[in-house]
Amino acid sequence: MTEAATPDSAPAAGPAPRPRRGRPPAFDREEALSAATRLFWERGYEATSVTDLTAAMGIRPGSLYAAFGDKRSLFEEVVRRYGRSPVGAFVGVALAEETGARAAFARILREAAAIYPDPTHPAGCLVISAATNVTPQDAGVQALLRDLRNRNRQVFEDRLLAARQDGELPPGADPKALAGYIATVIQGMSQQARDGATTEELGRVAELALRAWP
Amino acid sequence: MTEAATPDSAPAAGPAPRPRRGRPPAFDREEALSAATRLFWERGYEATSVTDLTAAMGIRPGSLYAAFGDKRSLFEEVVRRYGRSPVGAFVGVALAEETGARAAFARILREAAAIYPDPTHPAGCLVISAATNVTPQDAGVQALLRDLRNRNRQVFEDRLLAARQDGELPPGADPKALAGYIATVIQGMSQQARDGATTEELGRVAELALRAWP
DNA sequence: ACACTTCTTGAGCGATCACTCAAAAAAGAA
DNA sequence: TTCTTTTTTGAGTGATCGCTCAAGAAGTGT
Numbered sequence: 220m221t222e223a224a225t226p227d228s229a230p231a232a233g234p235a236p237r238p239r240r241g242r243p244p245a246f247d248r249e250e251a252l253s254a255a256t257r258l259f260w261e262r263g264y265e266a267t268s269v270t271d272l273t274a275a276m277g278i279r280p281g282s283l284y285a286a287f288g289d290k291r292s293l294f295e296e297v298v299r300r301y302g303r304s305p306v307g308a309f310v311g312v313a314l315a316e317e318t319g320a321r322a323a324f325a326r327i328l329r330e331a332a333a334i335y336p337d338p339t340h341p342a343g344c345l346v347i348s349a350a351t352n353v354t355p356q357d358a359g360v361q362a363l364l365r366d367l368r369n370r371n372r373q374v375f376e377d378r379l380l381a382a383r384q385d386g387e388l389p390p391g392a393d394p395k396a397l398a399g400y401i402a403t404v405i406q407g408m409s410q411q412a413r414d415g416a417t418t419e420e421l422g423r424v425a426e427l428a429l430r431a432w433p
Numbered sequence: 434m435t436e437a438a439t440p441d442s443a444p445a446a447g448p449a450p451r452p453r454r455g456r457p458p459a460f461d462r463e464e465a466l467s468a469a470t471r472l473f474w475e476r477g478y479e480a481t482s483v484t485d486l487t488a489a490m491g492i493r494p495g496s497l498y499a500a501f502g503d504k505r506s507l508f509e510e511v512v513r514r515y516g517r518s519p520v521g522a523f524v525g526v527a528l529a530e531e532t533g534a535r536a537a538f539a540r541i542l543r544e545a546a547a548i549y550p551d552p553t554h555p556a557g558c559l560v561i562s563a564a565t566n567v568t569p570q571d572a573g574v575q576a577l578l579r580d581l582r583n584r585n586r587q588v589f590e591d592r593l594l595a596a597r598q599d600g601e602l603p604p605g606a607d608p609k610a611l612a613g614y615i616a617t618v619i620q621g622m623s624q625q626a627r628d629g630a631t632t633e634e635l636g637r638v639a640e641l642a643l644r645a646w647p
Numbered sequence: 648a649c650a651c652t653t654c655t656t657g658a659g660c661g662a663t664c665a666c667t668c669a670a671a672a673a674a675g676a677a
Numbered sequence: 678t679t680c681t682t683t684t685t686t687g688a689g690t691g692a693t694c695g696c697t698c699a700a701g702a703a704g705t706g707t
Contacts, residue, residue, distance in 0.1 A: 239674090239675090239682090239683080240674070240675050240676075240681075240682050240683070241673080241674060241675075241681080241682040241683025241684065242672065242673040242674050242682080242683045242684040242685075243673075243674060243683080243684075244683090244684065244685090245673095245684075245685070262566060262567070262568065262569075263565065263566025263567075264566065265479070265480060265566060266479060266566045266567050266568045268568075268663080268664070268665080269664080269665055269666075270663080270664085270665095278685085279685065279686060279687075280665085280666070280667085280686095280687095281666095281667080281668080281684085281685065281686065281687085282684070282685060282686085283666095284665095284666070284667080285683090285684070285685085286684090289665080289666075290665065290666090347624070348565055348566070349566070350566070351477065351562055351565035351566055351627075352476060352477025352478065352479060352480045352562070352563070352564070352565055352566040352567075353476065353477075353480050353566075354476065354480045354482075355476075365628050365629075368628055369628055369629070393637060395634075395637075396634070396637035396638065396640075396641060397641065399625065399630065399634050399635075399637065399638050400637075400638045400641040400642060402621070402625065403618060403621035403622055403624075403625050403638050403642075404617060404618060404621055404642075405621070406620070406621040406624040406625065407616070407617035407618055407619070407620040407621030407622075407624070408617055408621075410561070410617075410620040410621070410624070411613065411616065411617050411620065413565075414579050414582055414583055415579075415583070416613065420609075420610070420613050421613075423607060423609075423610035423613065423614075424610065424613050424614045424617050426610075427610060427611065427614040427645045428614060428617075428618075428642075428645060429645075430644065430645040431641045431642060431643075431644040431645045453652090453653080453704090453705085454651075454652050454653070454704075454705050454706075455651080455652040455653025455654065455703080455704060455705075456652080456653045456654040456655075456702065456703040456704050456705095457653080457654075457703075457704060458653085458654065458655090459654075459655070459703095482693080482694070482695080483694080483695055483696075484693080484694085484695095492655085493655065493656060493657075494656095494657095494695085494696070494697085495654085495655065495656065495657085495696095495697080495698080496654070496655060496656085497696095498695095498696065498697075499653090499654065499655085500654090503695080503696075504695065504696090
């Protein structure tokens with residue numbers, strides 16, 4: 220439940236590991252981002268302090284601010300990276316790989332059931348749950364994730380509109396309503412996973428949800 | 434989506450307005466709780482500061498702590514009161530008033546669509562969204578609301594189990610899975626309302642969700 | 648009038664918040 | 678070696694966090 224874009228299109232790794240001047244960083248940027256992601260994912264943006272972050276990332280505040288700007292910028296980079304990770308990109312991958320709309324959304328719901336409770340990472344979806352409770356001064360972070368969610372719902376609607384034009388959906392079907400329904404179920408499944416629901420339980424939820432398909 | 438108990442059974446108002454000694458409170462307790470509820474509902478537990486609360490309630494910190502204990506106790510009282518309010522109790526009311534299980538859950542989903550986006554109060558459900566992002570030191574508040582949500586899911590399951598025994602649900606129906614599905618949809622609808630979904634949009638989501646009924 | 652009880656007030660407690668900065672350290676370039 | 682560049686370090690910034698308390702104010706009881 221994140222970016223529904225193509226998996227990757229950038230020129231992959233840089234052209235060459237050109238040796239840079241100055242003192243080399245003492246920490247692995249990817250590992251540090253991974254640790255920050257886990258914290259933001261588990262607790263959310265404001266409930267994760269810079270002290271928590273530096274402790275988990277194994278660096279001091281000065282290094283964090285030199286490498287990532289500020290807490291807000293670090294969070295934005297975490298969100299972008301999450302959207303490119305398998306667990307954050309499964310929605311877009313399913314939409315890109317499945318030819319049928321029904322097959323795509325069935326796969327999305329079933330994979331959500333498998334992924335959201337996976338104990339190898341925090342439960343649920345970071346985009347859905349990391350900025351629910353914020354002070355007014357961090358409303359921008361809340362808006363950032365809300366826009367990602369609503370953009371995803373629009374991607375659903377576009378796909379369903381195309382399915383209706385292709386005849387896969389009956390002419391009377393309502394793509395906008397169906398997109399809202401699927402988004403609702405996915406977001407509810409994320410919440411359920413955070414409340415302790417297992418993959419088996421969410422799998423049954425997914426199958427029930429699919430019975431509403433026109 | 435809160436307490437699924439009977440609307441009221443306490444002896445209502447006290448036996449008499451016995452005049453108390455000492456200086457009378459300068460603020461209305463119900464109004465103060467109402468203001469605190471709006472803040473906790475809108476922003477969540479930790480994102481609402483005591484300074485925010487005292488400003489909205491029109492009192493000074495000393496009065497707040499004398500009247501409500503501490504921030505945590507105030508929140509718990511807000512949650513209890515919310516569960517007795519119309520918007521917090523509609524689930525229990527529908528389960529109590531509707532004789533058929535299908536009628537009860539259809540009413541619950543349709544009323545959620547009408548209530549969650551209602552602009553006369555913050556969007557969504559306080560129990561669902563007020564303690565999503567918390568620091569470890571406030572894990573108890575998170576657990577409090579999680580338990581309320583899971584208890585509600587259990588009430589759903591009990592009602593559906595009875596429906597299967599009554600023959601309203603086919604013998605092959607899975608009450609536990611169906612309860613999880615309905616809880617998922619309700620929690621997703623709360624999230625959607627907070628993301629800007631209208632009553633009309635959520636109404637269509639509710640109708641789609643009901644198509645999954647066995 | 649006076650005591651007693653309860654509530655309000657405003658100042659302020661230690662802890663933590665996100666964040667900064669000068670100095671030291673570690674690399675390549677000259 | 679010396680200079681330049683970049684990173685790390687540890688102390689510390691002002692602001693805000695939840696919360697406390699002594700003093701005063703506003704009632705009832707005698």
